[in-house]
Amino acid sequence: MSEDVKRMGRDLAYQGTILKVYKDHMKFSNGNTAEWDFIHHDGAAAVIPIMDDGKILMVKQYRNALERDTLEIPAGKLDDPQEEGIVCASRELEEETGYRSENLEWMLTIRTTVAFCDERIEVFVARDLIPSKQHLDEDEFVDVKAYELEELKQMIFEGKIQDSKTMAAILAYESKYIRK
Numbered sequence: 001m002s003e004d005v006k007r008m009g010r011d012l013a014y015q016g017t018i019l020k021v022y023k024d025h026m027k028f029s030n031g032n033t034a035e036w037d038f039i040h041h042d043g044a045a046a047v048i049p050i051m052d053d054g055k056i057l058m059v060k061q062y063r064n065a066l067e068r069d070t071l072e073i074p075a076g077k078l079d080d081p082q083e084e085g086i087v088c089a090s091r092e093l094e095e096e097t098g099y100r101s102e103n104l105e106w107m108l109t110i111r112t113t114v115a116f117c118d119e120r121i122e123v124f125v126a127r128d129l130i131p132s133k134q135h136l137d138e139d140e141f142v143d144v145k146a147y148e149l150e151e152l153k154q155m156i157f158e159g160k161i162q163d164s165k166t167m168a169a170i171l172a173y174e175s176k177y178i179r180k
Helices: 085-097 149-157 164-178
Strands: 005-015 020-028 033-040 044-049 056-063 068-072 075-077 103-111 120-127 142-147
Touching: 044 056, 044 085, 044 164, 056 085, 056 149, 056 164, 068 164, 075 085, 085 103, 085 120, 085 142, 103 164, 120 164, 142 149, 149 164
Parallel strands: 044 120
Antiparallel strands: 005 020, 020 033, 044 075, 056 068, 056 142, 103 120
């Protein structure tokens, strides 16, 4: 922690199925104090599935926080805080898209909202996709469709794709693998 900021205590305010919300009691080098909200998330992984023709598989699903469907790369939370991101990404790829891959490569790590949450998402690129079968959760309804990279970039810049992990992943994929 910084020399200017010290956490004096942390109280659990709420525990849900995917996160814990805390009230942190902070003290600063100038003597002032404050209460800060802190959200703990065990972590997640996401994957950019690349079809043999170069198209990217995307999933459309309902997101309660936005009260609408969103278009995203496949992703999900770690089953356990110690689970490796590549294991989670591989599982989510098959569960959500009905494809699997033995060729996953780490691309980047995203911290979604550093001001108040410690969520960490590891993003992988999956190639050599093998048709399999979707294994959706009972409360999960997902449509899968392949898109050209340029279509996805246009949707990002038109505001149609707003999910931060998806935007970062698609633009990083283009930068790292397409525009070398």
